[in-house]
Amino acid sequence: MRLDAITFDIDDTLWDNVPVMQHLESEMVRWLEREIGQPLQIEKAEMQQRRMQLGAELMSTPRRGDVTYVREQVTWQVLKEHGLSESAADQLARRATEKMLELRHLVTPYPEVDALLAELAPHYRLAVITNGNVDVNQLPLARHFDVIFKAGELGMPKPDHGIFLHTLQALGDIAPEHAMHVGDSWTSDVEPAAALGMQAVWIDLFNEPRPLTERIHRIEHVRDLPQVLHSLGCA
Ligand SMILES: [Mg+2]
Numbered sequence: 358m359r360l361d362a363i364t365f366d367i368d369d370t371l372w373d374n375v376p377v378m379q380h381l382e383s384e385m386v387r388w389l390e391r392e393i394g395q396p397l398q399i400e401k402a403e404m405q406q407r408r409m410q411l412g413a414e415l416m417s418t419p420r421r422g423d424v425t426y427v428r429e430q431v432t433w434q435v436l437k438e439h440g441l442s443e444s445a446a447d448q449l450a451r452r453a454t455e456k457m458l459e460l461r462h463l464v465t466p467y468p469e470v471d472a473l474l475a476e477l478a479p480h481y482r483l484a485v486i487t488n489g490n491v492d493v494n495q496l497p498l499a500r501h502f503d504v505i506f507k508a509g510e511l512g513m514p515k516p517d518h519g520i521f522l523h524t525l526q527a528l529g530d531i532a533p534e535h536a537m538h539v540g541d542s543w544t545s546d547v548e549p550a551a552a553l554g555m556q557a558v559w560i561d562l563f564n565e566p567r568p569l570t571e572r573i574h575r576i577e578h579v580r581d582l583p584q585v586l587h588s589l590g591c592a
Pocket of ligand 1: 540541
């Protein structure tokens with residue numbers, strides 16, 4: 358088949374994101390406690406709960422999907438609850454975001470990823486579509502990609518079809534049937550891509566039972582992507 362472009366999710370697709378987030382969460386608590394000089398009176402799970410709730414509330418606003426904003430707002434609330442003034446909470450929440458983004462970028466791509474992308478880049482237009490807040494432009498991997506989008510910051514978090522179409526257009530007006538998306542999330546990556554008529558490569562991390570169709574290709578690791586391309590008669 359004719360394939361012109363491949364778009365990639367990044368977290369849990371190009372690297373294992375679990376240790377990144379675990380390290381980030383515990384470092385952020387430590388950092389905030391050091392800054393305010395007292396233990397945080399809130400559990401990590403409660404903060405996460407509040408982020409999920411605020412994220413849900415923002416779904417009908419222009420901040421839809423902006424996970425960095427959500428995190429900063431919840432940090433701000435927590436700081437206020439610890440007695441900081443509004444402006445002190447503002448300032449510290451902003452600095453916390455800088456610290457958080459620094460920790461967020463401590464990702465280690467799987468060892469096969471760089472060579473894989475280098476092999477694909479001469480044959481396909483390549484893009485990143487992430488709902489997270491890692492800026493791939495800051496990573497050495499950036500050189501392989503033609504287009505890099507943080508869907509949340511564009512107000513079109515996956516599974517919004519808009520971000521897929523926006524990306525294909527930015528890659529040079531590529532028709533969905535000539536494109537493939539690779540990602541680990543059934544609902545955010547696989548379903549929307551397949552619904553649009555793209556080939557969808559699902560990185561199935563948890564061996565989930567899901568209805569595969571002829572456009573959906575299941576693998577367990579991104580290193581197996583060349584086998585899918587081969588089976589479709591692509592390079
Ligand atoms: Mg992912």
